[in-house]
Amino acid sequence: MGRLVVIQGATAAGKSAVAASLALGYQCPVVSCDSRQFYREMTIGTAVPSPEELAAATHYFIQDRSIEEPLSAGAYEQEALVLLEKLFAHHSTVILVGGSGLFADALVYGLDPLPTSETIRGELNTIYERDGLAPILEALRMADPVHYNLVDRQNPLRVIRALEVCRASGMPYSNLRTARHATRPFSVVRLAVDMPREELYHRINSRVEQMVHRGLEDEARALIAQRHLAPLRTVGYSEFFDYFDGKLSKEATIDKIKQNTRNYAKRQLTWLRRERDLRYFAPSDIEQIVQWLENSTHGII
RNA sequence: GGUGCCAUAGCUCAGAUGGUAGAGCAACGGACUGAAAAUCCGUGUGUCCCUAGUUCGAUUCUUGGUGGCACCA
Numbered sequence: 001m002g003r004l005v006v007i008q009g010a011t012a013a014g015k016s017a018v019a020a021s022l023a024l025g026y027q028c029p030v031v032s033c034d035s036r037q038f039y040r041e042m043t044i045g046t047a048v049p050s051p052e053e054l055a056a057a058t059h060y061f062i063q064d065r066s067i068e069e070p071l072s073a074g075a076y077e078q079e080a081l082v083l084l085e086k087l088f089a090h091h092s093t094v095i096l097v098g099g100s101g102l103f104a105d106a107l108v109y110g111l112d113p114l115p116t117s118e119t120i121r122g123e124l125n126t127i128y129e130r131d132g133l134a135p136i137l138e139a140l141r142m143a144d145p146v147h148y149n150l151v152d153r154q155n156p157l158r159v160i161r162a163l164e165v166c167r168a169s170g171m172p173y174s175n176l177r178t179a180r181h182a183t184r185p186f187s188v189v190r191l192a193v194d195m196p197r198e199e200l201y202h203r204i205n206s207r208v209e210q211m212v213h214r215g216l217e218d219e220a221r222a223l224i225a226q227r228h229l230a231p232l233r234t235v236g237y238s239e240f241f242d243y244f245d246g247k248l249s250k251e252a253t254i255d256k257i258k259q260n261t262r263n264y265a266k267r268q269l270t271w272l273r274r275e276r277d278l279r280y281f282a283p284s285d286i287e288q289i290v291q292w293l294e295n296s297t298h299g300i301i
Numbered sequence: 302g303g304u305g306c307c308a309u310a311g312c313u314c315a316g317a318u319g320g321u322a323g324a325g326c327a328a329c330g331g332a333c334u335g336a337a338a339a340u341c342c343g344u345g346u347g348u349c350c351c352u353a354g355u356u357c358g359a360u361u362c363u364u365g366g367u368g369g370c371a372c373c374a
Contacts, residue, residue, distance in 0.1 A: 011338070036338055046338080074335035078304040102337050111334045121336090152332070160332090177334070235338045259327080264338050270331060 002088035012266035014283030023057030033098030045236035110182025143174035201255035
């Protein structure tokens with residue numbers, strides 16, 4: 001049975017470098033679970049792995065599609081499972097790395113097979129924009145009183161999605177949620193790259209400066225016609241769109257990108273904190289990581 | 302050097318005729334099953350510059366400092 005080594009951590013913590021080092025050592029491929037690095041139009045602003053890192057191993061799910069064809073967490077799960085089956089035919093180890101906690105969990109634990117309907121969602125969004133969330137909440141209360149009581153009723157995305165599932169399936173959303181973890185044909189070892197908050201924030205700030213230096217503004221400007229697409233709702237692009245609209249000065253734009261990236265990193269850390277058996281390492285601890293991986297493989301841990 | 306004004310949260314500031322204080326932003330904490338770098342929720346974190354007085358009680362009033370700003374020299 002193959003082994004999936006999952007590398008997580010906040011943005012700018014150094015995940016890509018760790019993944020590349022390990023992949024070089026194990027001579028194994030790297031699969032990304034970064035929901036923004038999928039898209040070839042977004043290079044600078046998503047901090048895709050460097051050419052050196054990409055040369056160290058074969059990388060998958062890195063800039064292999066267009067923002068015109070967004071990849072959802074569920075679609076990612078399915079596509080990545082097919083890929084892993086192929087990869088494990090030739091490799092005993094595959095590395096999964098990326099900052100999107102939901103996408104990593106979708107692949108590791110699996111999502112319930114909930115339906116999706118762009119049509120229904122579109123209708124609900126129209127109602128929401130016209131009449132607010134109240135009518136949608138009321139419809140959800142009728143369709144699924146159990147979930148109505150559990151859902152974050154102030155979060156439009158959650159409420160709309162739940163009703164979308166009810167309408168598309170003809171069943172209450174709460175009936176379809178199993179909270180069971182899927183069985184996978186591979187074992188999973190998880191680790192996270194971390195460092196003191198102050199240091200992480202410093203790295204984020206300087207990486208944003210680098211992005212600007214490398215031409216993030218031009219990259220964003222080239223995408224302004226497609227700004228409504230989901231993948232472009234992304235830190236670094238949204239702020240520059242505001243700048244192009246004259247809402248922010250250049251300096252304020254860059255400061256805002258730094259701040260929003262720090263806030264994003266904090267949310268990533270919150271997500272990971274609930275993961276009980278997650279082992280944390282400094283990004284420079286490659287030898288310790290390799291040692292730990294060997295020990296866990298041989299059942300020492 | 303003189304005169305005046307100011308000093309309160311990380312920042313910008315409000316405030317109490319004396320009963321140890323609150324807004325915005327930031328920050329911090331949390332949620333998360335197909336929009337997830339998205340979306341949403343929660344939390345004031347404080348030698349009220351220092352000192353000595355007056356007072357039952359001073360961040361508030363008074364004295365003397367210190368720092369900043371402005372004006373005059």
